[in-house]
Amino acid sequence: MSEATSRQPRNALEGDPHQAHIRWSQLADQIEEARRAYYERDDPTLSDAEYDRLFSELESLEREHPELAGPSSPTATVGGAPKGSFAPVAHQRPMLSLDDVFSLEELHAWVRRVQEDTGRERVPMTAEVKVDGLAISLLYVDGRLERAATRGDGRVGEDVTANARTISAIPERLTGRGHPRRIEVRGEVFFPTARFQEFNAARVASGERAFVNARNAAAGSLRQKDPSITASRPLSMVAHGVGLVEAGDGPAPFAEPATQHQWYRLLGEWGLPVSPYTTLVETSSEMDRRIEELGDRRSALVHEIDGVVFKVDDLALQASLGATSRAPRWAAAFKFPPQEVNTRLLDIRVQVGRTGRVTPYGVMEKVLVSGSHVQRATLHNAQEVARKGVRIGDLVVLRKAGDVIPEIVAPVESARDGSERPFAMPATCPSCGAELAPEKDGDVDLRCPNTAHCPAQLTERVSHIGSRGALDIEGLGDEAALALTQPEADRDAVAAALVEGHGVTLEDGTRLRLEGAEELPHAQQLAAAEALLPAPQPPVLTSEGALFDLRSEDLRDVMVWRPVTVDGETTDDWAQVRYFWTKAWRRSTRRSGPAWIHVDPEPAKNLLLMLEERERAKSQPLWRVLVALSIRHVGPTAARALAAHLPSMEAIRAADADSLAQVDGVGGVIAQSVHEWFRVDWHREIVAQWAAAGVRMEDEAAEEVSDVLTGLTIVVSGAMPGYDREGAKAAIVARGGKAAGSVSKRTTLVVAGPGAGSKAAKAEALGVPVIDETRFQDLLDGGLPALGIEAPS
Structure with a gap:
């Protein structure tokens, strides 16, 4: 069954019983079919999110039209019927579902109802992970496992005792003392997430169909006719409640717990696996925090979870609150956004x-x-x-x-x-x-071996040139680099939007829509959409060597695809726009005549800024030029060392690998990389083009500075007067120090300026001296003695 569903507006059904009944039937059929696929065939055709959406719509419809609700409605029933492959088991107490909430507001509203119904302002609750597995019922008689059954439709399940006995987490006999004569333990069988990928890979390799997710792997594994197959799979189980309890007579009388969390402690003492993630909460703020904590840890847990379940802890209050035909009133499941x-x-x-x-x-x-x-x-x-x-x-x-x-x-x-x-x-x-x-x-x-001219590889290098660690050209970021080298980068997203029924507006106002997409095979829809779009435009920049030769006029007709927004909200429509120049077409305000008129475009502010910054970048020091060339392994530290020892591009190019390796801070790997880079023709051509465009290729003779920071590790955080971030680091390195990015016990000193963040606090906690930005120049001029700080031994 396809996930695509009818999305009739709710207000179209209000006051129209006939249409409401038609929609109710559609929803009920879809939900029941989805349940059969999920519970009976272990082959879901709807995602959890889509199922929840349909179920919520059905509940809303039944609230507006109560005559539609009834005992056969999916809102009044649970799960799916037994498959027929296993003997049926009638549950002595129904295995109910849970009412779901999808926002903190809904959760808080449920808590208020519980408080009103119980007459208590504070109602302690357990906060438990909602394990995404297969519900199971384990019946123990005199401490021995007698029967295991799936939930089924909540009233009749399937006998999977032989398979359950193969799961090591399910004890054959309870440990400890004081067991009731008969007890039904309820829990969830799950497939550990750490084993799921390798398990699926092995299935595909042997020609079997992959499981969609870990939940279905668990369900499919537990429902094997041959228990040896179940035994070969790494299933586990966690208990999350009890059903039938008959105390009986025995040498160690059974004392029934008074709370939910006491039940979990007792089940654990009997050798049953209980969740280590369960906590007690009393207030809405505590519930919110627990949801956030578990949400952050969600991918690191041993099993899949799709939410947090809150249960009234006091069993007497649970009994007073009761249940509906499908769910207890004393519990609710907060559902996470779908993963x-x-x-x-x-x-x-x-x-x-x-x-x-x-x-x-x-x-x-x-x-x-x-x-x-x-x-x-x-x-x-x-x-x-x-x-x-x-x-x-x-x-x-x-x-x-x-x-x-x-x-x-x-x-x-x-x-x-x-x-x-x-x-x-x-x-x-x-x-x-x-x-x-x-x-x-x-x-x-x-x-792709075409390193020199492949647009995709070039995009990354051009973006790197403009970065703060290289030539620091404001306006030449990821988007501008993409517009220069791959203006059609979003073409497939635009075509996908057409397939989904959205519109695309070209620069001259032409409106595109794909008609009849649903009649095409799914595998052909995207190609049909792309055929509607204008021919792809070639990039204006095919080598970073030409970056400094680009003129404003060269960029006049560079078009890119952009999502259309209205009042800051995306509409899922797309538009073709000029990236570097203003619009050449605008909508006419006249009632007569063409809807769109042509106007003369002008260079946009972002282009003027980029060109101005590009001119300034030509005078950047040699080390920044080296970084901008994207030589493998050459970052700011190695580039500064090379430029300090060999202050011209020609000198660096002429040096052999052995000579380069002798430079302090370079070493053999970097030296070999630099030497090999200059042996490539198109690399040398970039340098020649940049030099011809006026990019600085040689540093002026620098005045001698002392080595007052030799052996010291300095961390600079925040703004320093007279220095940018890289300049401050360079000043430290030039005086023999190490400019570190993080604070540790090995840090000698932290210089904290405005916007320093948490580094100063961490330094103080570690006992590392901290000075403010006004003393940075004193440090550079005279080292630690100028600050009155004793050098580390």
């Missing part, structure tokens, strides 16, 4: 990095995951694409954990219609057309 969603993979393309490495990535229909909209996701390399088994046109599972780059996890194979096609790694570079090849035998990655 996994489903979306359509429109194409698989490749991108080229600064070193020439070629990496496949997916272009997808835009989707919200972990709080941000995603349209591209990495696929690492061709072998990874094959391992995951994804095809162009697939409905795929997309995952994003925290700040991690979005990744395509697996295809939803049951959603295929036969139009999908496999990905083939290109033989040539998509950026420049050069033939791709491994850098050396045995390499998995392919690389």
Whole structure:
């Protein structure tokens, strides 16, 4: 089943019982089918986020039209029916679901209802991780495991006793004393996340279908007809409650706990695995903090979680609050923003990095995951694409954990219609057309050998030239470098927007829309959209050597693609705009005549700033020019050392590797890299072009400075009068000191100026001397003695 669903506006149904009933039937059918796929086939066709959205819409519809609600509604039932492969087990007490909340406001509203219903201002609660696994019921009789069952529809589950016995975390016999005669322990069987990737890789290698996620790997593993297969998989389990409890008579009488957390302590004493992440909270602010803590740690836990469950701790209060037909009123589950969603993979393309490495990535229909909209996701390399088994046109599972780059996890194979096609790694570079090849035998990655003129590699180098550590050219950042070298970089995102039904406006006002996209096979939609766009424009800069020769007029017609925003909010539409010059077309205010009229564009402020800064950069010291050349291993420290010892580009170029290696602070690896760089023709051509354009290639004779900071490690933080950040470091290095970036026990001194941040506080905590910026020049002139500070022994 496709994730795409009807999205009829809610207000269109208000007051129209007939339309409301039609929509209710659509939602109920989709939810029930999704449940069957999830619970019975272990092959989900909807992401959790989409399922939650549909379920929430159904609840809203039933609140507006109560006549639609009933005992057969998905809002009144739980889970899915047993598969039929296992014997049915009737639960003596229903295994209910949980009511979900999706915001702190909803959670706080639930807490207020609990306080009102119990008449208590403070209601202690357990805060527990919501394990994303398969619910299980374990019945122990006289301390021995008698039966294990899945939740099923909440009233009837499946007998999986033989398989459960193979899970080492589930004890065959309870330890300790004081067990009740019969007790039903409820918990979650899960597949450890650390083992999931390697397990899936082995399945694909043996020709089996990959599991979509760890939850389905757990469900599929526990529901094996052959228990030996279950035993071969690294399943585990965590207990999160009890159902039936019959005390009975025995030598050590059973004393039932009074609270939820006491139950967990008792279950742990009996040898059952309980969560180490459970805590007690009493206030809404404590709940908020716990949600934030667990959210930050989410990707580091031993199992998948999709939220935090809060339960009233007092069992007597639980009983007084009761339950609905599907969920207890004394518990609620706060759901995290989804880390996994489903979306359509429109194409698989490749991108080229600064070193020439070629990496496949997916272009997808835009989707919200972990709080941000995603349209591209990495696929690492061709072998990874094959391992995951994804095809162009697939409905795929997309995952994003925290700040991690979005990744395509697996295809939803049951959603295929036969139009999908496999990905083939290109033989040539998509950026420049050069033939791709491994850098050396045995390499998995392919690389573009056209280092000199490949636009993708050039973009990174041009951006580096403008960076603060190199020539520090304001206005020449990542976006400007992209406009100069790859103006069509967002072309695939623009085409994807057309596929999704959004509009694209060209610079002359022409409005583009893709008609009939839904009638095309998914694997062909992106190509159809791209055919509507103007021909790709060539870049104006094909070598960094020409950077200082560019004139304002050369950049007049550079166009880029930009998302359209209204009042600061993105609209998902795109527009073609000039990057360096003002608009050449504007909307007419006349009622008669053309809607758009041509006007003379002018250089934009960002272009004028960049050109002014570029002129200033020509006089930067030699070490900055060396850094700007992107010589491997040559950063500011090595560049300063080289320029101090050999104060001209010609001298550095003429020196052999052995001579360069003798420079203090350079060494053999850097020396060899510098020597080899100058042996490349196009490298020397860059230097020649820059020199002809007036870039400084030789430092003036510097006045001698003392070595008063020899052997000292100095940290400079914040603004220093008369120095920028790199200049302050250079002044320290020139006097024999080490300019460190962080404070440690080995730091000799910290100089703290305005905006110093936490480094001064850390220094004081470590007992490291701290001076302010007004004494920095005293330090440079006379070292520690000028400050009255004793040199370290």
